[in-house]
Amino acid sequence: MIRVRFAPSPTGNLHIGGARTALFNWLYARATGGKFVLRIEDTDQVRSKEEYLDEIRNSLQWVGFTWDEIYYQSQRFDTYRQQAQRLLDEGKAYVERSPEGKEAIIYKVTPQKIRVSDLIRGEIEFDAQTIKDQVLIKSDGTPTYNFACVIDDAQMQITHVIRGDDHISNTPKQILMYQALGFTVPLFAHLPLILGAEGGRLSKRTGATAISDYRKMGYLPQALVNYLLLLSWAPGADQELIDINEAIKRFDIKDVNKTAATFDLKKLAWINNQYIKKEDPGKLSELVVPFLREKGFTSGRALDLDYVASITKLFQERLATLADFPDWADFFFSDDVKMDEAAQKKHLSADLSREFSLFIERLDTLADFDVAGIEQTFRELVKELNIEARALIHPIRVALTGKTVGPGLFDVIYYLGKERTKKRLMQWVKRSQS
């Protein structure tokens, strides 16, 4: 039985790098019918925070990486001390007293060659002479990372340790401890790191944004997971979009790349748009509601789910993120139309009161107020007026939406409804006449 683990420390949010490590562990467990263990490394009592723990769990659930078991290191301090005592008794470790009289337990490193057989990188050899004696238990009584990690991985029967590249140099230290403790050494797989746009580790500046922030920015979890997957693994056959279940079938840890990858928000946005386009409109409208609320659309049509669904459909193929929706579709949900000044100047400077009035009259006499009927009557009108369609389409769009961009005008008029359309056009007729 294959057992893997993801071991975050609740001293910060779950970000891109952590999520990617979690993804590959989870994927490997699911691909092999193994178990995915979540271990909270909260030995640092001062920096560990409950809010981070919640954020990490919520984010993992949001992207769908459900765990089979969960453990907390803070509940296992006795175990670590027992094991340290054992090494002390066996003469493999020694006590060091600080000037204040506090005692730490230190592991004595003996000269030797340490070989690691990495599933992704192959053989790596280290010389123990380059490794200092390792602290096992700090003078405050808490275990160090490398020590607690080894005991946990062994006792939790982890078979494959899949983690970031930055842990490669911890590996020989940990192998030494497995041997000293008489535990079976697991298999290791070191994932390449994700780099920020300017090279170097991801930072706030270069994209190490919390997973919960991507949710707030309107990314779909499937899209984020798909993108993360593409960073150092390829499904083959020039495929970019892959369903997670399909990925589970095809994934093999040995196919993971060795090269560090640079995080690219533009490709993520493209993938997100692909997933938004594929999403069922009804489902998508539900996803979009929180974003409407966030922008203050909390009454009227914003509460009418059927209406929201219709409008969502109108914008579906042009949304890069869900957060774009309230910005682009605001005029459907509020009669206080936010006017783009440049657009007004460009398209509504001339006096179009006659044209607007005529169009209002035609809408009133229209037998069927549907998209086709609206377009037909509009086309007839411009023909009679002997003007180009675009000469009137753009001004009307700006008058109705406050913007120069958006869905097709006749769709806009249809979903705005006859009364609101007339009212908004009338405002401009009156303005020209006064």
Added chain:
RNA sequence: GUCCCCAUCGUCUAGUCUGGUCCAGGACAAGAGCUUUUCAAGCUCUCGACACCGGUUCAAAUCCGGUUGGGGACACCA
């Protein structure tokens, strides 16, 4: 400084293990065009890479060595 990892278009990658089918394929981005009612989407096209040097070989992106470059680790943080 010491140790370790990595190296194909600007970015993500296919190809490298098992050398010839690769004057290197796809995607994102960028640029051009088509479509059109604006934007987006879609479609078509263009730009663009095997880091360098040496070796092995009839033949190297692919194997070997070195150089250079990038990254990581060297805590009583995790």
